[in-house]
Amino acid sequence: MAMSELVYGLLFTSMVAVILAGFVCSTAGVYVVRMNLTALGFTMSHAAFAGAAFAIWRGFNPTVGALIFAVATALILGPVAEKARLKADVMLGFLFSLLMAMGFMFLNFAPGEAASSVALSIIWGSIFTVSAADALALAVLATVVVLFTVGFHKEIMATLFNRKLAESTGVHTRAIYYSVLFLTGLAVAFSLELVGGLLVFALIINPASTAYQFSNDMKQIIWMSPIIGIVTSMVGFVISWVTDLPTGSTIIIVSAITLAVAIAISPKRKRGGLKGAIPQAAVQ
Amino acid sequence: MVTDAVVMEDVSVVYEGERIAAIHQVDLEIPSGQFVTVLGPNGAGKTTLLEAINGLLPSTSGRVKVLGFDLATEGREVRKRTGYVIQNFALDPLDPFLCRDVVMMARAARIGTLRFPDEGDWDKVDQALEAVCMTAFAGRPVGKLSGGEFQKVLLARAMAQEPDLLLLDEPFANLDIDARREALRLLERWREDQDITVVMVSHDISKVPRACDRIVVIDKGRIVMDGPRNEVLASEDLTRLFGAWGDGDE
Ligand SMILES: Nc1ncnc2c1ncn2[C@@H]1O[C@H](COP(=O)(O)OP(=O)(O)OP(=O)(O)O)[C@@H](O)[C@H]1O
Ligand SMILES: [Mg+2]
Numbered sequence: 001m002a003m004s005e006l007v008y009g010l011l012f013t014s015m016v017a018v019i020l021a022g023f024v025c026s027t028a029g030v031y032v033v034r035m036n037l038t039a040l041g042f043t044m045s046h047a048a049f050a051g052a053a054f055a056i057w058r059g060f061n062p063t064v065g066a067l068i069f070a071v072a073t074a075l076i077l078g079p080v081a082e083k084a085r086l087k088a089d090v091m092l093g094f095l096f097s098l099l100m101a102m103g104f105m106f107l108n109f110a111p112g113e114a115a116s117s118v119a120l121s122i123i124w125g126s127i128f129t130v131s132a133a134d135a136l137a138l139a140v141l142a143t144v145v146v147l148f149t150v151g152f153h154k155e156i157m158a159t160l161f162n163r164k165l166a167e168s169t170g171v172h173t174r175a176i177y178y179s180v181l182f183l184t185g186l187a188v189a190f191s192l193e194l195v196g197g198l199l200v201f202a203l204i205i206n207p208a209s210t211a212y213q214f215s216n217d218m219k220q221i222i223w224m225s226p227i228i229g230i231v232t233s234m235v236g237f238v239i240s241w242v243t244d245l246p247t248g249s250t251i252i253i254v255s256a257i258t259l260a261v262a263i264a265i266s267p268k269r270k271r272g273g274l275k276g277a278i279p280q281a282a283v284q
Numbered sequence: 285m286v287t288d289a290v291v292m293e294d295v296s297v298v299y300e301g302e303r304i305a306a307i308h309q310v311d312l313e314i315p316s317g318q319f320v321t322v323l324g325p326n327g328a329g330k331t332t333l334l335e336a337i338n339g340l341l342p343s344t345s346g347r348v349k350v351l352g353f354d355l356a357t358e359g360r361e362v363r364k365r366t367g368y369v370i371q372n373f374a375l376d377p378l379d380p381f382l383c384r385d386v387v388m389m390a391r392a393a394r395i396g397t398l399r400f401p402d403e404g405d406w407d408k409v410d411q412a413l414e415a416v417c418m419t420a421f422a423g424r425p426v427g428k429l430s431g432g433e434f435q436k437v438l439l440a441r442a443m444a445q446e447p448d449l450l451l452l453d454e455p456f457a458n459l460d461i462d463a464r465r466e467a468l469r470l471l472e473r474w475r476e477d478q479d480i481t482v483v484m485v486s487h488d489i490s491k492v493p494r495a496c497d498r499i500v501v502i503d504k505g506r507i508v509m510d511g512p513r514n515e516v517l518a519s520e521d522l523t524r525l526f527g528a529w530g531d532g533d534e
Contacts, residue, residue, distance in 0.1 A: 154391075161385075
């Protein structure tokens with residue numbers, strides 16, 4: 001009895017964590033995709049991995065390490081990327097591999113058996129290392145994301161449409177830009193152990209990219225993406241639980257398939273064709 | 285109350301990485317309520333001048349005061365009250381924004397942080413769209429508009445902002461003759477209702493609106509002529525300049 005209660009308690013905590021991670025990542029994704037921050041976010045997620053590895057080596061909490069590295073990356077690269085002085089391919093080719101190499105180097109220094117299961121979780125993700133504290137941190141972050149999205153809806157919409165135009169009407173677009181970067185850094189750091197450092201960024205990009213396929217209206221995309229994020233995360237979680245497959249990978253495969261299907265059936269990409277077309281004059 | 289809407293003293297702008305100033309030692313005073321047309325050839329610095337007025341350019345030297353605010357310290361207050369119809373706007377056909385929302389965005393700063401648009405705000409948006417004959421397009425994504433239609437949406441956007449100063453950068457470049465006339469009439473009504481100052485940029489000497497009070501001509505980043513509309517248009521210097529620009533013998 002006690003044993004199964006323990007298992008279900010664990011299952012519940014992981015499930016809540018997965019849902020929350022799906023929510024925060026996919027909401028951040030809407031902003032990241034539209035603001036062309038994909039390369040920067042990708043770099044941040046690998047910095048988070050390196051940070052977690054560093055923490056394992058030095059013997060402190062990996063989430064804290066991930067957080068510090070991700071936020072530091074946002075602080076250092078944010079201003080450079082903002083002025084478009086750093087090309088995306090430079091970031092990807094140089095920093096991404098460097099951070100990855102650093103991460104594996106740190107893990108190599110980490111002593112002993114105890115570290116190895118945690119090390120595996122920051123690489124591939126694991127739902128069994130999730131603690132109640134991790135789930136709570138995600139819950140707090142989810143609340144912040146909701147408050148940001150609702151409270152600054154006008155400013156976010158204006159900034160997402162066009163930064164220069166938004167700035168010209170007095171919107172503080174830099175505040176929105178850095179808020180997005182920091183929220184993305186937090187989302188990445190808090191989700192790292194669930195899906196792993198190699199995959200966490202897909203959790204950000206896939207649901208948002210899926211939502212972009214279905215709507216011409218940003219207001220809709222902003223709520224569609226989190227729904228897609230939560231559903232794909234839950235479906236992936238359940239499948240992995242039933243089939244005993246690795247959770248992070250399963251979630252990402254489910255969300256990747258969803259995106260592929262969305263691209264295939266996207267109403268935005270459908271060609272009109274001449275059949276049934278009416279001349280413009282007939283309408284007026 | 286006749287105060288100056290814009291005061292520029294010794295303003296120069298050098299773009300990052302450039303050696304030549306895009307505008308050089310510009311002194312300009314625009315009284316409240318005036319309608320100024322800025323004429324000049326391509327690359328003269330017209331867009332730069334407008335963006336030096338609303339503070340979108342960071343590397344400006346000299347002093348700029350707009351609507352009583354010092355641009356260097358209170359740029360955001362200036363921009364809140366300044367409508368800007370931008371010249372070059374690359375629209376992506378897949379841009380997921382509806383016309384109505386794009387117009388509403390202009391009111392964001394005006395409505396205020398952590399506040400939401402109310403009925404009155406949406407009314408203003410609908411009125412602005414109606415004024416430019418774009419009501420039928422309110423629910424359409426902007427990516428699917430033609431160049432001229434989007435230009436009208438940008439005009440509506442500036443209008444919905446209810447600015448005290450309006451900066452227009454070639455606002456009629458994409459409009460057909462009817463739409464242009466309609467837009468000018470709209471501008472007139474707007475100026476009658478509210479005492480707004482208008483700075484409009486154009487490179488076309490033959491299309492300076494009759495309603496405009498004053499013409500400022502810039503060439504190579506400097507103000508080369510400045511005076512009442514008819515005087516400047518009649519001036520031989522202008523013909524010479526425009527002859528040199530190649531517009532004269534069209
Ligand atoms: N971002 C920039 N970086 C460097 N130089 C620039 C930049 N923008 C403009 N310039 C230069 O500054 C000068 C003035 O440009 P500006 O855009 O103000 O011209 P304009 O009068 O608006 O021309 P047009 O009629 O073509 O719109 C030009 O020589 C241009 O090459
Ligand atoms: Mg220009």
